[in-house]
Amino acid sequence: MGIAYAKFQEMWPDPRQKMPSQLEVDFRNGPTFDPMLGFPNGRKEREMPLTHDEMVDARLPFENRDYCAHKYVHYLQCMTESGFFAKLAGKCDHDQHEYNDCMKEDTILRWKEWERERRLLERRKRRIAKGLEPDPSLQTQTA
Amino acid sequence: MAALRRSWLLVNALKNKHALHLREISSTQSLLAGAYHPDWKPGDYPQTQKEHEEAAKKYNLLPEDYRPLPDDGYGAGDYPALPNIGEEQKSPWTDWDDPRMRRNWGDPVHIDFDILVPDRADPAKRYRYPLWSMYAMFLFVYSMFFFTWLLSMRYPKVMPMMDKVYPYEEYKVRTAWAEGGVIIPPTNKRLKHYTFEPLD
Secondary structure, eight states, X not given: OHHHHHHHHHHOSOGGGOXXXXXXXXXXXOOOSOTTTXXXXXXXXOOOOSOHHHXXXXXXXXXXXXXXXXHHHHHHHHHHHSOHHHHHHTTTHHHHHHHHHHHHHXXXXXXXXXXXXXXXXXXXHHHHHHTXXXXXXXXXXXX | OHHHHHHHHHHHHHHHHSSOBOOSOOOHHHHXXXXXXXXXXXXXXXOSHHHHHHHHHHXXXXXXXXXXOOOSSSSOTTOBOOOOOOGGGSOSSSOXXXXXTTBOTTOOOXXXXXXXXXXXXXXXXXXXXXXXXXXXXXXXXXXXXXXXHHHHTTSOSOOOOOOOOOSBSOOOOSOTTTTTSOOOOOOOOBOOOEEEEEOO
């Protein structure tokens, strides 16, 4: 097993350095293309109603400090202020629904980003086939 | 090498005894199973009435009950054709000579007696439900699954998406191993992210 390990190390010294190919969608590092490609007049920015200081004062967990943090904060306030029977009767249902709607919009945007990336990569493949762009697989790697 | 020598010895031993006859079997394990005693070999298919009566007497059957197996090339000479009743179907309460086989001394033995047992070709096997009912139930359930699959072909089962984005760079998901051993502390910069609505 030591021989296999050594050979593997020789072939692929650092697995962290696996760069995603320029022809496959990489969901971890995010989009690689220019965000304004395809939008001649530009795109609208996503709005953040809360500031960083407000999020810190609210002591939100890191993974909740996203673009839906304002809805989440309203929901949390409702949950802490209302009692058990109020929650059972549905006091915080409206805030919960608002938060879920915001998360749904966020998910849809994530789907759209992936799909945009995929279509731009296919366009790049077509351009490579026509010869308008260089083929990344032909480039030699520098050590 | 050892198997060849073993089979040669066994064949020679059997031949020299002059007690057993061998069939042309190549495997050592099957040689003894294929060997037979000439006294217990069934006779030829009875052609005349006299042969019929002699064979019936040999098998302890009345001549009107004796019926040899059909002579179609697969038969066993004058061996009788007995009803397909296994030993498990016979009564356990009668005083058999051999209670395990449920057979009295001198009873004729079915030619396939070794498979007419409950865990093999059981002649008393019955299905609980009629066959058409079983087929119909299977088709009903399978058609439900098939119909569901047909409906599902229109919709994707996997919807890949990009990672979640955060407005302030203060959250790192990856471990130290992924970052090269050291996690660089994040700067609390405000990052720009866009929707898909164009500015008009």
